[in-house]
Amino acid sequence: MGTVDYAVEMRDITKRFPGVIANDRVNLAVRKGSIHALLGENGAGKSTLMNVLTGLLRPDSGEIRVRGAKAALRSPAVAIALGIGMVHQHFRLVQTFTVAENITLGMPRPRFRLDMAPIEQEVARFSAEYSLAVNPRAKIWQLSVGEQQRVEIIKMLYRGVDVLIMDEPTAVLTPQEVRELFETLRRMTADGKTIIFITHKLDEVMEISDRVTVLRAGRNVFSCDTRDTNPRELASKMVGREIGRAPQRPSVAIGGPVLELHELAALGDRGITVLNGIDLDVRAGEIHGIAGVAGNGQRELAEVITGLRRAASGRVCICGKDMTNSAPRSIIEAGVSHIPEDRLGMGLAPNLDITLNAIMKRYRSGEMSRGPVMDEARARGWTGDLVERFSVKTPNLRTAVRLLSGGNSQRLLLARETSCVHKLAVAVHPTRGLDIGATEAVRSILLKERESGVGTLLISEDLEELIALCDRISVIYEGRIMGTVGRDQLDLEEIGMMMAGMATAAKGDERSEASV
Amino acid sequence: MNALKLVFEKREAVSPAYKFISPLLAIVMSLVLGAIFLLASGFSPLKVYYYMWWGAFSDWYGISETLVTSIPIMLCALGVALAAKMLLWNVGAEGQFHMGACAAAWVALSMPGAPAWQVLPLMVLAGMAAGALWALLPAVPRAYLGVNEIITTLLLNYVAIYWVEYLVHGPWRDPVSLNFPLSAPFSDAARLPFLFGTRIHWGLVFALAAAALIWFVLGRTKWGYEVTVIGENPRAARYAGMNIERNIVLSMCIAGALAGLGGMAEISAIAGRMTRQLSPGYGYSAIIVAWLGKLNPWAVALVSVLFGGLLVGGYSAQVIGVTAASVNMLQGLMLFCVLATEALGRYRVRIVREVARAGKEVGVDG
Numbered sequence: 070m071g072t073v074d075y076a077v078e079m080r081d082i083t084k085r086f087p088g089v090i091a092n093d094r095v096n097l098a099v100r101k102g103s104i105h106a107l108l109g110e111n112g113a114g115k116s117t118l119m120n121v122l123t124g125l126l127r128p129d130s131g132e133i134r135v136r137g138a139k140a141a142l143r144s145p146a147v148a149i150a151l152g153i154g155m156v157h158q159h160f161r162l163v164q165t166f167t168v169a170e171n172i173t174l175g176m177p178r179p180r181f182r183l184d185m186a187p188i189e190q191e192v193a194r195f196s197a198e199y200s201l202a203v204n205p206r207a208k209i210w211q212l213s214v215g216e217q218q219r220v221e222i223i224k225m226l227y228r229g230v231d232v233l234i235m236d237e238p239t240a241v242l243t244p245q246e247v248r249e250l251f252e253t254l255r256r257m258t259a260d261g262k263t264i265i266f267i268t269h270k271l272d273e274v275m276e277i278s279d280r281v282t283v284l285r286a287g288r289n290v291f292s293c294d295t296r297d298t299n300p301r302e303l304a305s306k307m308v309g310r311e312i313g314r315a316p317q318r319p320s321v322a323i324g325g326p327v328l329e330l331h332e333l334a335a336l337g338d339r340g341i342t343v344l345n346g347i348d349l350d351v352r353a354g355e356i357h358g359i360a361g362v363a364g365n366g367q368r369e370l371a372e373v374i375t376g377l378r379r380a381a382s383g384r385v386c387i388c389g390k391d392m393t394n395s396a397p398r399s400i401i402e403a404g405v406s407h408i409p410e411d412r413l414g415m416g417l418a419p420n421l422d423i424t425l426n427a428i429m430k431r432y433r434s435g436e437m438s439r440g441p442v443m444d445e446a447r448a449r450g451w452t453g454d455l456v457e458r459f460s461v462k463t464p465n466l467r468t469a470v471r472l473l474s475g476g477n478s479q480r481l482l483l484a485r486e487t488s489c490v491h492k493l494a495v496a497v498h499p500t501r502g503l504d505i506g507a508t509e510a511v512r513s514i515l516l517k518e519r520e521s522g523v524g525t526l527l528i529s530e531d532l533e534e535l536i537a538l539c540d541r542i543s544v545i546y547e548g549r550i551m552g553t554v555g556r557d558q559l560d561l562e563e564i565g566m567m568m569a570g571m572a573t574a575a576k577g578d579e580r581s582e583a584s585v
Numbered sequence: 586m587n588a589l590k591l592v593f594e595k596r597e598a599v600s601p602a603y604k605f606i607s608p609l610l611a612i613v614m615s616l617v618l619g620a621i622f623l624l625a626s627g628f629s630p631l632k633v634y635y636y637m638w639w640g641a642f643s644d645w646y647g648i649s650e651t652l653v654t655s656i657p658i659m660l661c662a663l664g665v666a667l668a669a670k671m672l673l674w675n676v677g678a679e680g681q682f683h684m685g686a687c688a689a690a691w692v693a694l695s696m697p698g699a700p701a702w703q704v705l706p707l708m709v710l711a712g713m714a715a716g717a718l719w720a721l722l723p724a725v726p727r728a729y730l731g732v733n734e735i736i737t738t739l740l741l742n743y744v745a746i747y748w749v750e751y752l753v754h755g756p757w758r759d760p761v762s763l764n765f766p767l768s769a770p771f772s773d774a775a776r777l778p779f780l781f782g783t784r785i786h787w788g789l790v791f792a793l794a795a796a797a798l799i800w801f802v803l804g805r806t807k808w809g810y811e812v813t814v815i816g817e818n819p820r821a822a823r824y825a826g827m828n829i830e831r832n833i834v835l836s837m838c839i840a841g842a843l844a845g846l847g848g849m850a851e852i853s854a855i856a857g858r859m860t861r862q863l864s865p866g867y868g869y870s871a872i873i874v875a876w877l878g879k880l881n882p883w884a885v886a887l888v889s890v891l892f893g894g895l896l897v898g899g900y901s902a903q904v905i906g907v908t909a910a911s912v913n914m915l916q917g918l919m920l921f922c923v924l925a926t927e928a929l930g931r932y933r934v935r936i937v938r939e940v941a942r943a944g945k946e947v948g949v950d951g
Contacts (some may be wrong), residue, residue, distance in 0.1 A: 377824060398826030409824060418818040425813070428826040432810055441806045 075137065076101040076232050076263035077122065082131035083311070084117050091117035092128070093287045097537070101136075104254060104264040106278035106295070108271075108307055110362060110568075114287040115267050116557050119234050122265075123155045124148035128477055135232075148564070148582040154230035156221040158237050162209045168192060172224045173413045195223045199256045200249065211414035212229065223252065234265045239273060240364055241339070260295060269362045271300040271569035297346050303564030308532060318516060323540070324353030325446065326389070327404075327493040327524035328374065333383035334548075345370045345548035346383070351493060351524040356515065358539035359528040364569055366548040367528045368410055370420070371497045374526070375407045376400040386518075388492055406486035410497040410528075412475075416482045419471035426470050427452040459514075461486035476507025481512050483520055485522075488528045494518055495527045500534060512538060532564065589927030600930075606608045608888070608928040614926070615918035622914060623907070633902050633911075638903025647901075649783035652793075653855070655893030657682065657786040657864065659886055660847030663795050663872030664840030667878040670803065670816045671836045677738030678844040679868025680745035681716040685845025686852040687749055687944065690859040693775035694757065694768060701774040708775060708849055716845015717838040720747060724837035728830040734837070742868065747885035753859050768859035777854035788850030792889075794845055798881040803882070812836060844868060867895065867915075873920040876927075892916075 076495050079098045092114045099105040109115050120126040120176060122133065124142040133140050135151050142148050144157045162171050162499055170190045192205040200421040201219040209217060218238060225233055235254075239247045240325055254277060266278060276294060283291040283306045289305040298484050328351040337343035351357045362377050372378035374385055375396040385393045387403045395403075409415040417426050428437060428448050437448045452466050461480045463473060479499070486494065496515065500508040515538055518525055535542050543553040544567035551567035554560065620630035632739075641651045661678035667676040688711035696704050723737035753766040777787045805811040815822040815829055823829055851863060873890050880887035899912030 129667055168586060303833075317832075374823075396826070396828075397823060399830070407824065411820075413826050414818070414822045418814055418821045420817050421813065425810070429814065429821070432807055433826075438807055441808065442811060545633045 071213055075134070077265075078132075078408045079118065079122065080134070081421055082121055082128045083117060084121060084126060084128050090287050091560055092121070095132070095284065095287070099263055099265055102108055102258050103279040104266055105276055106274040106281040107267045107284065108269060108274055108281055108303060109284035110269060112286070112530075113284040116236070117283055117287075118284070119155060119265070119267065122148070123234065123468060136350055139579060142361050142382060149230065149552055150230050152229060152231045153234070154225035154228060155233070155234040155236060156218065156225060156238060158240060158358075161372060162217060162218050162220060164210040165205050165208060167208055168203055168212075168220050168223075171209060171220060172205075174226050191227060192223055195226050197261075199226070199253050207294070209248075212484075214241045214341070215243065215249070218242070218246075218250070219253075231261070232263045232265065234266045234267070237269075237364075238266070239268070240465065241341070247273075250292065256331040269351070269569060270304055271566070271571050274303060275300060285309055300566060300569065300571045301562060303462065304569055304571070305562045307569065308561055309465070309563035319520060321522070322518055323355050324401075324522060324524075326350045326352050328526060329384075329385040329386040329389075330374070331386070333370075333385060333515055334381045335369055335378055336381055337366075337369055342381070343548050344373065344380075347545075347548070347550055349526075349543060350530055351526050353492065353524045354519060354522045355540045356519050356525040356527050356538050356543040357537035358533050358570060359526065359545050360532060360542050361545035362528070362563055363530055365545050367497065367545060369548075370409065370545070371409065371495050371526075371528060374400075374495055375405060375439060376537075389584060404492040406430075406489065406491040406492060406494045408482060408486055408494065408496040408499050409511040410501075414483055417470050418480060420469055422467045422469055423456065423473075424452040426450050426467045426478075426481060432487060455484045455488055456481070460510075469498060474507075476503050476510070477510060479507060481505060483511060487514060487518060487524070492523060494523055495528075496525060497528045498530065499527070499530065500529075506536075509554055516564060532561070544568055598721070603930050604777060604879070608879065608884075608923070609929055611877065611922035611926045612891075614922040615915060618918050619911075619915045619924070623911065626911070628905070628907060632811065632905070633907055636902045636907075637895070637898025637903055640904075641898035645783075647897060649699050649781075649785050650707040651890060651897045652789060652891040653784045653786070653893070653894050655889040656786070656792055657847040657867040658853045658870050658874055658892050659889035660795060660850070661786070661844045661868050662874035662878070662885045662889055663792070663882060664843035665871045666875035666878065666885050667799055667803075667812075667843075668775065668836050668840040668884065669875055670812050671833060672816055672819070672842075673727070673833060673837060674735045674872075675720065675738055675837065675840045676735055676872060677720060677868070678840070678847075678871045679866065680738070680742035681719045681841040681844035681865065682848040682851075682864055682868050683742075683745040683749050684719040685712035685716040685842075685848030686753075686856075686863055687752065687848070688712050688845070689849035689852055690757075690768060690771075693771040693853065696710040696775070697772050699772075699774060704775045705853070706779065708853055709846065712849025713842040715844070716843070716848065718841070719725045719845070720837045720841025721829075724834045724908060727837070728833040749859070749863070750861060753861055758860055759858075761808050766861050768860045776857055777850055779854065784855065786850065786854035788847070788854055791846055791850060793886065795846075795887045800882040808832075808835075814834070838919075842873075870896075870916060873916060873923065876923050877919065935945055 079095065079097040081096065082092050083090065083094055095114065095118055097118065106113050117126065121128045122142065124145045124147050135143060135153065140151055150367050151260045163174065169185050169192055172192060173188050189205040195201060196203055201223055203216050203219045209220065223335065238250060242250060258264060260357050268274060278295045280294050281298065281303065282289065283303060285307065328347040330347050333344055333347040334342060335344040347370065359367060359370065369378055373380050376395050384391055387400065387405060390403065392400055392403055413419045431437060432443065437444055439449065449466055456463060456466065459480050461477050461484065463477065472480065473481065501509050501514065503511065515525060517526065527539060541553055541558050542564065544551040544564055545569060547570065554564065607728055616634065617634060622825065623630040624631050628901060637760050649881055661682055665675050666676055670824040689708040690731050693704060694706045702826045719741060723734050726737065728733035757768040759769040763860040778900060803812060811822065811827050811832055813824065815832055819829060847867065852859065856863060874888045875885055895912065895915065903909060
């Protein structure tokens with residue numbers, strides 16, 4: 070019992086999923102009464118580690134100790150019984166129930182007669198104690214996102230949790246709500262409770278945490294007391310340094326702008342501003358990369374450009390023409406192709422066959438129909454060509470797309486999107502989830518596009534990919550462009566800082582600062 | 586402590602053979618379940634089913650009556666199936682049918698002296714237009730505001746049915762009808778001709794033509810392609826630049842027009858005047874038929890005939906004392922079984938014996 074001051078210790082946790090090791094001998098020791106930040110990019114293994122700790126996943130190997138004692142976390146109920154609870158990014162609340170009803174939901178007591186009064190009193194007590202202002206009788210749908218988060222926290226407190234995991238809690242909050250949340254977290258630690266704070270925002274790590282652990286690609290890369298580190302160091306740990314210089318590519322004459330965004334703003338699905346004054350351009354023959362941690366407005370950016378989401382203000386100009394809030398069809402016809410993030414959910418219709426998917430953007434043109442009647446033979450002939458040219462491996466053209474491998478369905482999507490006459494390609498995570506061969510194929514298609522004079526906006530979380538392909542990289546953070554760097558002046562550390570929301574001065578200023 | 590647990594697992598893909606068998610399975614299952622109810626109410630199920638079969642299919646008269654009954658069901662069900670292809674639940678075929686009948690009756694009653702070549706085409710047009718309009722009312726809010734069409738189409742049925750009630754009790758009541766809620770009879774010119782010397786009428790030709798047209802449009806045209814993509818993945822359709830809102834309105838209106846045509850054919854050929862009981866729920870049977878037919882127009886046509894037989898057979902079973910409600914129940918069971926077999930196609934059910942974990946095992950042991 071030599072480790073009494075640790076609330077939670079995770080030792081050599083390994084968790085494999087088919088094809089990936091999500092956690093590779095990861096260690097995490099969290100002191101009692103502290104706020105411990107868990108930092109890392111998407112896919113670094115933070116969520117897997119926390120799912121292990123909350124009993125949702127079982128590790129393949131490794132040991133977990135809770136308050137010094139070895140624990141077998143077989144299910145979330147066991148984790149809760151041991152005082153470990155999590156507030157997820159997406160809340161798990163019943164919209165039509167009141168706050169108090171949500172809090173008592175799933176509790177074994179009271180067994181039969183549900184008397185809300187004592188529960189409401191208890192909620193009020195937690196509210197007062199930890200400055201979690203919320204009306205216990207309000208229905209969830211009446212509450213703001215920040216208030217709903219408070220309900221989730223009270224729910225955990227009510228269940229006696231004293232190790233609280235917060236999964237990117239500030240992603241959905243306004244700055245004022247972030248202040249209030251931090252106040253609550255400080256009160257909780259002052260009261261002896263322990264917080265694990267998952268984030269990728271460096272300023273928050275610096276402000277709120279006592280200690281920080283950085284994960285990258287499923288492994289521990291760094292751990293220290295927050296006061297002994299600085300944002301620059303954390304950014305470089307988070308992004309990694311193993312990436313080399315940008316490889317050579319044939320030079321291409323850069324033409325005029327094919328896409329210009331002016332002061333573009335848009336709302337997200339929850340009605341919160343997710344794009345906040347974006348200024349950006351993409352020129353013919355250029356690949357312009359957008360780097361950033363997921364959820365900073367990338368998806369919405371692609372949707373606004375392609376007409377799938379309304380711009381709240383600002384302008385989208387395609388080839389010099391103002392196309393703000395035009396219908397998707399007009400934007401397609403203006404020469405914009407789109408490789409969406411969600412291949413099977415948006416880019417393809419998985420239950421339909423290859424031909425029906427391949428002609429999705431072509432069927433309107435006269436070449437595949439006579440009047441309103443489709444010419445099936447021509448559609449199949451054209452698709453056959455396409456499948457051969459892009460080496461999509463499939464038994465035949467009547468095969469449903471859902472039966473294709475990830476790489477082959479992405480090839481089909483790219484084949485369709487690059488085969489029509491277009492001037493701008495918007496590609497969102499085009500290689501995510503693909504194996505090395507398929508990734509190479511997709512990248513070479515994108516480079517060929519560039520050589521043929523197409524301007525590409527490449528949105529990706531994979532810095533290596535951006536560096537390999539892009540002429541310029543802009544960093545998006547909370548719906549703003551933090552800065553843009555050219556291919557010849559890439560500085561990973563700087564990109565890492567911007568991705569984590571730390572404003573960096575322009576290059577020149579920084580050098581002079583460093584020389585002082 | 587051992588506990589038996591039912592586990593539903595999603596299947597990778599629905600097997601093609603099952604797709605074909607499942608409607609038959611649904612019919613057999615509903616007959617078996619229906620037999621239990623019949624037994625409980627003191628009838629021999631075999632005898633009842635035999636009477637139903639005999640009444641509907643044993644002789645030329647039965648078959649012709651079955652076909653007559655299947656006409657309005659077929660027209661309504663083709664519309665329901667077309668809308669369902671776009672993931673829309675048109676529960677309003679009943680109302681669209683009534684409004685179609687109403688508009689056709691209005692044409693017939695306002696042109697008593699006109700020849701058939703004038704009045705019948707106008708009745709067809711009026712019936713289809715009224716049905717389309719009745720479907721347009723819920724289609725527009727569904728397309729542009731996302732208002733749930735299941736509820737709006739259903740509720741508009743009652744409006745349509747009470748509108749008909751109002752007309753036959755009020756302004757359209759025939760003064761010589763001895764206070765029965767009936768309109769004046771149509772002129773002979775306004776009666777859709779019968780075929781083959783039976784009560785089978787031109788509506789059957791309309792319905793089969795509609796099935797052929799829908800089959801062609803869905804499988805062979807650009808618009809049919811859009812409907813297919815929208816039905817499979819609306820997000821992909823929007824991404825590909827298809828106008829989903831317009832297509833929702835359009836397919837609902839076509840569905841309404843078909844049901845309206847059904848109403849026109851029924852009132853013109855069979856009723857010959859406006860009456861209260863135009864439909865024993867054809868528009869609702871149509872929903873079951875559309876799904877039993879897996880939304881395929883030819884299969885829908887075939888299942889409509891089976892359903893016509895069910896209704897006609899139901900009448901002859903009443904001869905041995907089975908109530909009309911029993912036939913309704915059998916229809917309901919069929920819908921239930923269709924939905925059940927659909928679910929079984931997509932999920933595999935397993936019974937799992939598992940050792941329940943007691944709370945005490947759990948927790949700290951170090």
